[in-house]
Amino acid sequence: MSVLLETSLGDLVIDLLVDVAPKACENFLKLCKVKYYNFSPVHSVQKNFTFQTGDPIGPGSPDSDGGSSIWGLLKGRTHKTFAVDMPPKLKHTERGTVSMATVPSPKDPDERLAGSQFIVTLGDNLDYLDGKAAIFGKVVEGFDVLEKINEVFIDDNGRPLKDIRIRHTVVLDDPYDDPPGLEVPPESPLPSKAQLATVRIADDEELDENIDEEAMEKLRREREARAQALTLEMVGDLPFAEVKPPENVLFVCKLNPVTQDEDLHLIFSRFGPILSCEVIRDKRTGDSLQYAFIEFENQKDCEQAYFKMEGVLIDDHRIHVDFSQSVSKLSDTWRQATVQKRQGGGFGGISSLERKRQYRTAEDRGRPDRYGMVFDKDEMRRPPPSRDEKPLRRSHSRSRSPKIRGPAPRRFDDQHRDDRYRDGRNRDRDRDRDRDRNRNRDRYTPDRRDYDRRR
Numbered sequence: 001m002s003v004l005l006e007t008s009l010g011d012l013v014i015d016l017l018v019d020v021a022p023k024a025c026e027n028f029l030k031l032c033k034v035k036y037y038n039f040s041p042v043h044s045v046q047k048n049f050t051f052q053t054g055d056p057i058g059p060g061s062p063d064s065d066g067g068s069s070i071w072g073l074l075k076g077r078t079h080k081t082f083a084v085d086m087p088p089k090l091k092h093t094e095r096g097t098v099s100m101a102t103v104p105s106p107k108d109p110d111e112r113l114a115g116s117q118f119i120v121t122l123g124d125n126l127d128y129l130d131g132k133a134a135i136f137g138k139v140v141e142g143f144d145v146l147e148k149i150n151e152v153f154i155d156d157n158g159r160p161l162k163d164i165r166i167r168h169t170v171v172l173d174d175p176y177d178d179p180p181g182l183e184v185p186p187e188s189p190l191p192s193k194a195q196l197a198t199v200r201i202a203d204d205e206e207l208d209e210n211i212d213e214e215a216m217e218k219l220r221r222e223r224e225a226r227a228q229a230l231t232l233e234m235v236g237d238l239p240f241a242e243v244k245p246p247e248n249v250l251f252v253c254k255l256n257p258v259t260q261d262e263d264l265h266l267i268f269s270r271f272g273p274i275l276s277c278e279v280i281r282d283k284r285t286g287d288s289l290q291y292a293f294i295e296f297e298n299q300k301d302c303e304q305a306y307f308k309m310e311g312v313l314i315d316d317h318r319i320h321v322d323f324s325q326s327v328s329k330l331s332d333t334w335r336q337a338t339v340q341k342r343q344g345g346g347f348g349g350i351s352s353l354e355r356k357r358q359y360r361t362a363e364d365r366g367r368p369d370r371y372g373m374v375f376d377k378d379e380m381r382r383p384p385p386s387r388d389e390k391p392l393r394r395s396h397s398r399s400r401s402p403k404i405r406g407p408a409p410r411r412f413d414d415q416h417r418d419d420r421y422r423d424g425r426n427r428d429r430d431r432d433r434d435r436d437r438n439r440n441r442d443r444y445t446p447d448r449r450d451y452d453r454r455r
Contacts, residue, residue, distance in 0.1 A: 001025065002140075003032050004170040007042075008163065010145035012120075014098050016137040018175060020087050024100050024114065024136035026176045027082065030070040031116055032169035033184055039191040041198065042149065042164040044157075049126065051149050052101060053166060054117035056195060063194040067116030074181045081113040084134040092126040096139030096146060102132065122150045153216050161216045163200055200224055246295070248302045249324035253291035255279065256315035261292075267314065268294050272301025293324055 005012040016025040031037060036056065043059055044052040057064040065080075072080035084100055092099070099119050102112035112134065119133050139146065153161040168188055178184075252264065265277040279292040296302040302323075309321045 001029070001175055002172040003029065003137075004172060005037075005166055006168040006170070007145060008165045008167060009148045011142055012139055012145055013141035013172075014137045015140050017090075017135070020090060021085055021134060021136035023082065024084050024134055027069050027071075027114070027116075028100075028118065028136060029171055029174050029176060030179070030182065033171050033174065033178075034070070034073070034182065035169060035185055035188055036070075036073070036116065037166045037169050038188055039195050040166045041159075042166075043159055045149060045152060045154050045160055045164075046122070046158055047150055047154075048123040050119045050121050050123075050129070052117060052119050054101070054115075056116075057192075058198045061194065061198050063197075069115050070179070070182075072115070074179060081115045083111050084114040086112060086131060086134055090135040092121055092129045092133070092135070093124065094138065095121055095124050096143060097121045097126075097135055098137040098139065099129065099133035099135040102134055120146070122146055155217070159200075161200065161219075163202060245323070245325050247323070248296045248299045249326075250294040250296065250302050250305055251291065251322045251324040251326070252294060252309075252319055253322075254317055254320050255288065255290045255292060256317040257288045257290060259288065259315050259317075263314070264292055264294060268305055268309070271296070271305040271308070273297040293326070 001016045001018050003014050003016065005014065016028065018025045037054065038056075040053050040056050041058045042051050042053045043055060044050075055064055055067040059066065068077075068080045069082050071082060072078075081103075083105065084102055097120070099121075100114040101117040101119050102114045105111035105113050112132075114134060119129070120139065121129070149164060152164065155161060250268070255264075259279065261277050261279050264279065265274055268274060268277065273296070275295040275297055277292065277294045280289045281287060282289060294302075294305075296305070306321055306323060309319065311318055311320070313319075
């Protein structure tokens with residue numbers, strides 16, 4: 001029973017120990033079968049020790065849940081992990097030993113839980129992992145790939161500066177039956193947007209062989225910033241990842257709290273036409289936060305003001321001038337356009353609400369600011385019951401008397417009943433009184449005369 005892992009650095013063939021670790025082998029085989037590991041990054045490399053993978057997105061991403069077992073994919077998050085066997089005879093003595101990454105069970109400290117992440121050793125006699133990682137296989141082909149992974153550049157957290165990904169998984173032999181609900185994709189799925197957001201330096205990107213570690217780190221930071229921008233686009237904080245700040249807006253700080261918008265407008269207007277000049281203030285107190293944004297009509301005027309106004313004394317404060325790096329104005333415009341588009345139609349939209357004018361009452365048709373009910377208040381009141389209508393009997397837990405036979409008790413006249421229903425303040429009181437009267441009638445009135453006497 002074997003599995004072929006096609007990685008960005010080469011192929012690995014893993015033989016599984018199905019007789020010794022059947023549960024872990026079944027989980028690994030089925031995850032490979034449904035292409036769960038496709039595009040998974042190698043997120044941790046420790047030289048001459050191990051490398052770890054198996055999380056489709058990567059632990060550093062906010063969208064990552066750490067990976068799930070095959071039963072978690074089929075049955076839900078309650079089965080995300082499973083209890084894995086720890087055979088005492090299996091040790092991490094050989095290079096290329098494959099084992100499941102485990103954590104202690106919160107219910108039983110002696111029990112270990114595993115999900116989808118697995119570890120491959122890059123050295124020999126690693127007894128530190130014994131009892132902490134569950135062995136279920138070993139690498140039989142691709143030791144040159146292990147050597148390449150062992151020599152890659154990594155950051156302070158052990159993540160490779162250039163991505164190492166599992167591109168494809170091929171199950172060479174599967175002795176287990178598929179669990180109910182397992183669906184095998186007809187072809188290898190494309191990476192998701194969340195997976196693409198974690199790309200630093202693409203695994204298929206060609207780099208200069210003589211590049212040093214410092215240049216690699218700089219390139220990694222640029223790619224990481226790009227990935228973070230893509231994440232902000234996904235959550236809706238940016239209209240698009242490649243958004244750039246406007247080049248005609250100047251940022252001015254270290255202002256005197258007494259400096260007003262008009263003062264800055266007057267001083268900076270000598271460089272060219274100004275579209276807007278705003279000193280940023282506290283929303284609650286209205287006090288100046290001592291910085292401002294000045295938007296020029298032309299980019300050249302903004303550049304000239306940048307070179308001329310640095311360190312100028314304004315209201316006894318020496319200001320600092322720089323080009324604006326804020327895109328909040330663009331984001332606000334984008335959000336407002338999105339909100340207006342949503343309000344234009346659909347359920348609950350303003351235009352949809354205006355089309356439903358038939359739900360206004362005749363009283364409110366002359367008042368466009370009110371939306372009333374279809375029925376008038378008097379029409380919504382409960383109509384009085386007819387004289388021949390029988391009283392409504394309710395079953396009470398304390399009274400289990402048989403059903404009364406015979407003439408109904410005396411009722412109030414219709415006029416009194418109408419007055420009672422018109423008086424909303426006494427409605428609950430009269431309802432309770434009628435309920436108590438019916439309860440007493442059920443309890444004491446097998447005979448009409450006895451009922452009248454007790455009233």
